[in-house]
Amino acid sequence: MAWFGKLVGGSFGLLFGGPLGMIAGIAFGHMFDKAGSLPQQQRTGHASALDQRQMLFFVGAFSMLAKIAAIDGAVTKAERQRVITFIRSDLRLGGEQEELALRIFDTAASREESFDRLALQFVQAFRFEPNILQTIVDILVQVAAADGTVSLAEEALIKRAAQIFAISASYIDHLIARYSPTADPLVKAYNILGVDSAATDDQVKAAYRRLSREFHPDALAAKGMGEEFTAHATAKFREIQGAWQAIKDARGIR
Numbered sequence: 001m002a003w004f005g006k007l008v009g010g011s012f013g014l015l016f017g018g019p020l021g022m023i024a025g026i027a028f029g030h031m032f033d034k035a036g037s038l039p040q041q042q043r044t045g046h047a048s049a050l051d052q053r054q055m056l057f058f059v060g061a062f063s064m065l066a067k068i069a070a071i072d073g074a075v076t077k078a079e080r081q082r083v084i085t086f087i088r089s090d091l092r093l094g095g096e097q098e099e100l101a102l103r104i105f106d107t108a109a110s111r112e113e114s115f116d117r118l119a120l121q122f123v124q125a126f127r128f129e130p131n132i133l134q135t136i137v138d139i140l141v142q143v144a145a146a147d148g149t150v151s152l153a154e155e156a157l158i159k160r161a162a163q164i165f166a167i168s169a170s171y172i173d174h175l176i177a178r179y180s181p182t183a184d185p186l187v188k189a190y191n192i193l194g195v196d197s198a199a200t201d202d203q204v205k206a207a208y209r210r211l212s213r214e215f216h217p218d219a220l221a222a223k224g225m226g227e228e229f230t231a232h233a234t235a236k237f238r239e240i241q242g243a244w245q246a247i248k249d250a251r252g253i254r
Contacts, residue, residue, distance in 0.1 A: 016056055018121045019113045024059045027103040060122040061136060062101050066108035067115040068140045071153045075109055082146035090232045115157055119164045131214035133165040138175060145179040186250055192243035201253055208244040215240060
């Protein structure tokens with residue numbers, strides 16, 4: 001997270017305006033009193049375009065996660081724990097980085113800023129990168145399903161995100177089914193690839209190849225995502241490979 005040291009060192013040049021910039025300003029403000037403990041090289045320097053892009057992704061992801069978790073009135077223990085698991089296991093963050101992510105999450109959850117405004121600012125930066133937008137929606141569904149079910153309010157907000165991101169409603173249906181705790185493993189495999197069990201072998205192969213290209217860790221790294229999100233992409237890429245293998249075995253595809 002190359003931008004992290006610059007940020008807590010007091011560089012406001014990373015802030016990018018709009019509702020996400022406001023959330024960032026509130027969440028980061030408390031950290032500036034720690035700047036004196038950082039090495040001098042971390043407390044100076046200007047933010048590059050890549051730094052700003054990574055920061056926007058980071059702030060946008062945790063802000064939108066907060067809104068989906070709070071949509072039913074309060075963030076449940078299970079939902080917050082899923083976010084913490086995402087931070088620690090998927091992104092492999094710790095210490096001040098974990099604190100920063102949770103500060104963003106808590107700030108966004110407590111503010112009245114609408115989900116639409118956050119999502120619209122986010123999509124302006126990543127509108128030509130469907131793999132990044134799908135990754136965000138995937139994480140939203142995981143948090144919504146953390147308590148064992150996706151409520152009607154959560155589903156409506158996720159589908160609103162899909163609409164803003166120009167993602168099909170059927171993709172959301174596949175995601176919700178995929179993260180259902182009672183789903184059959186083979187059904188989950190089809191949902192991971194975003195196809196129905198009635199799809200032809202060629203259709204399944206095409207879906208697998210497309211997802212493998214879109215979610216290959218190198219593809220996200222090339223688009224400027226930080227190492228922490230590349231690690232998440234690696235886990236998703238492996239999940240896609242596992243789903244394809246399960247369907248191949250079930251169908252006898254060679």
